[in-house]
Amino acid sequence: MFRLGVIVNPYAGLGGTVGLKGSDGEATVAEAFNRGAEPRAMARMRRALQVLLPWREQLHLFCYAGDMGESCAIALDFSYTVVGSPSAQVTTAVDTCEAARVLMAQGVDLILFAGGDGTARNIADAVGTRQAVLGVPSGVKMHSGVYAITPEGAGHIVQLLLEGKWVPIVEQDVKDIDEDAFRAGQVRARFYGTLLVPEAPQFLQQVKNSGARVDELAQIDVASEVIEHLVDDTLYIVGPGSTTQVLLQQINLAGSLLGVDLMRNQQLLATDVTAQDISNALDQHTGEVRIIITAIGGQGHIIGRGNQQLTPDILRRVGKENIQVIATREKILALQGRPLLVDSHDPVLDKTFAGYLPVITGYRERIMYPVGIQDQTAGQSPA
Missing domain, CATH: 3.40.50.10330 (Probable inorganic polyphosphate/atp-NAD kinase; domain 1)
Incomplete structure (x- = not known):
């Protein structure tokens, strides 16, 4: 026993x-x-x-x-x-x-x-x-x-x-x-x-890497690519992180770094918002919506770590196809082939992210990168 x-x-x-x-x-x-x-x-x-x-x-x-x-x-x-x-x-x-x-x-x-x-x-x-x-x-x-x-x-x-x-x-x-x-x-x-x-590496989270060298030039390249494709009258929900912060800084906006911000027409509508704030904004907005998020260095989480304001309901309303992941090449390489991870508090929703997502890694540079762990069971049920 x-x-x-x-x-x-x-x-x-x-x-x-x-x-x-x-x-x-x-x-x-x-x-x-x-x-x-x-x-x-x-x-x-x-x-x-x-x-x-x-x-x-x-x-x-x-x-x-x-x-x-x-x-x-x-x-x-x-x-x-x-x-x-x-x-x-x-x-x-x-x-x-x-x-x-x-x-x-x-x-x-x-x-x-x-x-x-x-x-x-x-x-x-x-x-x-x-x-x-x-x-x-x-x-x-x-x-x-x-x-x-x-x-x-x-x-x-x-x-x-x-x-x-x-x-x-x-x-x-x-x-x-x-x-x-x-x-x-x-x-x-x-x-x-x-x-x-x-220790079971396929199931165990890596220690968050916050001490690695931050390549600011690479982040600016990523930001430049995103800015070039911003669409007027679209509501952008910008997640936390240094990479997304550089994006906002490049258009002279003071985001919250560790919170979620709302932006439209390259202007901040609100900073450090709650899930309810986002839901209200979605109710009031009649145009397109995009979420811009980055991966946590060393771990690879894109949903469920530090951005729980992006609830399963909000993610469903926006749609997987309207979520843009951005990360420097250095951050992706540091994952050493491990997938990006989604832990939204809704396992059914998490499974919809399985596969590959486009990731902006530089100016005019994108890659397709795997998301989610394989559906690995530790073995068969006991007889």
Whole structure:
């Protein structure tokens, strides 16, 4: 019997769709709810666990009460043991740390947790490198290398362990950024330690590369190509990132760098918008719409990391054919052949991106690049 510890940070990723760029702290959680945010971490943990339903008889879950884990076990009818309860209705980092310590004391084989970089820090504080863990990506920002590419990817990694496949347990970096500085448009990423993580490269997220040399001339080339093809009266939804920021700078616009901006006729309509702001703009706009996004360096995510304002509903309304990916040649080469990734919080929508997308990589230069991981299962269902 495989003993799987489960921890859910119910508020992870809460600030993404409403433009808060994080969910650390009770005040931020309250503000996120005030703006209409909806929790999603439990749903993402359920997606990871659903992969394991064929192995349900070989699994026993250990978890905290309620939304910190028990609710997911009940929803999917796993056998489980409640090992503790959060100290208050609104869970905090203290609850995450205590849950991790208790699960380690219970002798679980692996702790599967849903959260963001802040949650990974809490887990690292609690168990260090004494316990194998794996993250289900659920936060706004995920610079750490402890997360699977998608919730289903996390499930597949556990599946490999259940099947007794060769899965090395290696140390992976835990990184986090200063959320207050992030909201002010500054990225201050710090190394906080390491966690022991099962290594399955096809399913495990790479550490975000924010220290590589930024080729500004290459970014200007990319921007020049985009600007040359801007269409009047089209609403442009411009995603975060240094490459898109250079694009705006080339037409003398001050974008938000780490937020989503709206532009029409080379003029900013709004900066650092929420998902609701975008939805309202789509309601009011009668012409064409385009989304311009770039890939996260080192990871390759184009949807679902730092741009959760682009919700599945918005992506469907705009249409895959109206999404333009831009990235310098250097950024694409740094992926070493790994595909661009989409993790929109809607697996059905994610699958529609599978295949190849055109990527602008320079002036009058485009490539076709693969998107999404292959539909790899760790093996067949047990007899």
